[in-house]
Amino acid sequence: MPNSDPATHKPQSRHRSTTSLSLRLLLSSFSILILALFSLRAIPRVALLKNHLFSSSSSASASSSVSVSPSTASTIIMSYAKELRVAQVAVQRATLLTKRVFHEKAKGTVDKSDKSPVTIGDFGAQALIIAALRHNFPDDAIVAEEEAAQLRADPNLADQIWSLVRDTRLPDPAAEELLGGSVPNLDAMLDLIDRGNSPGGAHGRIWAIDPIDGTKGFLRGGQYAVCLALLVDGQVQVGVLGCPNLPIDDSAPLSADIGVDASDEDGRGVLFSAVRGGGAHSAPLSAPTAAKPISMRPVSDMTAATFCESVEAAHSAHGDQAEIARRLGISRPSVRMDSQSKYGSIARGAGDIYLRLPVKATYQEKIWDHAAGDLIVREAGGQVTDVDGKALDFSVGRTLANNKGVVAAPAAVHGEVLKAVQDVLRQKSTAA
Numbered sequence: 001m002p003n004s005d006p007a008t009h010k011p012q013s014r015h016r017s018t019t020s021l022s023l024r025l026l027l028s029s030f031s032i033l034i035l036a037l038f039s040l041r042a043i044p045r046v047a048l049l050k051n052h053l054f055s056s057s058s059s060a061s062a063s064s065s066v067s068v069s070p071s072t073a074s075t076i077i078m079s080y081a082k083e084l085r086v087a088q089v090a091v092q093r094a095t096l097l098t099k100r101v102f103h104e105k106a107k108g109t110v111d112k113s114d115k116s117p118v119t120i121g122d123f124g125a126q127a128l129i130i131a132a133l134r135h136n137f138p139d140d141a142i143v144a145e146e147e148a149a150q151l152r153a154d155p156n157l158a159d160q161i162w163s164l165v166r167d168t169r170l171p172d173p174a175a176e177e178l179l180g181g182s183v184p185n186l187d188a189m190l191d192l193i194d195r196g197n198s199p200g201g202a203h204g205r206i207w208a209i210d211p212i213d214g215t216k217g218f219l220r221g222g223q224y225a226v227c228l229a230l231l232v233d234g235q236v237q238v239g240v241l242g243c244p245n246l247p248i249d250d251s252a253p254l255s256a257d258i259g260v261d262a263s264d265e266d267g268r269g270v271l272f273s274a275v276r277g278g279g280a281h282s283a284p285l286s287a288p289t290a291a292k293p294i295s296m297r298p299v300s301d302m303t304a305a306t307f308c309e310s311v312e313a314a315h316s317a318h319g320d321q322a323e324i325a326r327r328l329g330i331s332r333p334s335v336r337m338d339s340q341s342k343y344g345s346i347a348r349g350a351g352d353i354y355l356r357l358p359v360k361a362t363y364q365e366k367i368w369d370h371a372a373g374d375l376i377v378r379e380a381g382g383q384v385t386d387v388d389g390k391a392l393d394f395s396v397g398r399t400l401a402n403n404k405g406v407v408a409a410p411a412a413v414h415g416e417v418l419k420a421v422q423d424v425l426r427q428k429s430t431a432a
Ligand SMILES: Nc1ncnc2c1ncn2[C@@H]1O[C@H](COP(=O)(O)O)[C@@H](OP(=O)(O)O)[C@H]1O
Pocket: 116, 145, 210, 212, 213, 214, 215, 216, 217, 309, 310, 311, 312, 314, 315, 316, 337, 338, 339, 340, 359, 360, 363, 365, 366, 369
């Protein structure tokens, strides 16, 4: 029976029925496409699929980001929209506390069991961030740098931290409410600090917190960063770095003295963030939602590249790094600064390369010192590996036990930089 128009009961022309068939086919393909997009969006690891499909094979197993359309990027960001927003605001609030301590002469410094310094700023920032995470994601595990044992044994120190935590509040009441408001009392604060004791690992959702990365820089008046990252099944999915002493302006040149006598006034204070597969962004620390995309600077002339390294010679081998720079033909002196500010600085193209060569063969890098920076650099078009060219492996516990050192550079030149690193290390081991 020929098709008939239900309104007129007249037979339809052949042309019309072919058109309607094509239209139906087109509509059903379109609905399949929409359904596929929605189901991808429902899977938080949509970015994982994208990275799997497009991952670079240029250097060992390291993954680097590829550019995606703005609509795909925003779909991916939506998958972790709440995590990103909470992380940004939690880091912003923690920096209000660290900035207060930064301006104090006495920073309540004590030595930890490994002899590294910790301040009332570290403890206070950790308590505030964990409070925000516990309020929003009570089932998530947390790996954080500090623990409260020393504070339980030192009520005076605990009191100093409590008064900071109690009095630190975001000016925006809605943002403060998002984080669950104030910590109720000193005991609750100590318990929160101790909630960062997860062993980490390859399964589930784990937040990695460094409440003040670069504590030595913080004490010296240099750069420091408040760092927060979400790992899901061992992969960094969200990374946020609050850098109170870096310029807000992404195009500000990286001056050689940026790591010395730093201040958090006059246009300083930047928040870097990234969601895996969604690109990297920067915003003023005072306005996290005013985020702009950032990307690494293409290195067309290696001799003009800027490389960043730690201030502390005990944290990375300055001599080896200088030799690598010489081999690459880099003529500028290194820019030394503390903390993951180095990752943020190269991600926005203020610098180009970050080298962290091991000083002690036995030292294992901590996941909280790298998780957020690693993602931000990769999402800005960089590649981050260890000295063997392996991607940083955040799935094996609280440390990067499978990695040695860090080599971060724009993806296009990472292979060249890695070769120089390996040549220098090989020459050194032959000479030993
Ligand atoms: N021997 C060592 N080698 C490499 N990193 C080390 C180290 N001793 C300490 N660190 C880490 O170096 C971090 C600072 O990095 P940078 O040198 O880039 O500023 C410290 O973080 P904290 O300041 O949070 O303790 C600490 O975890």
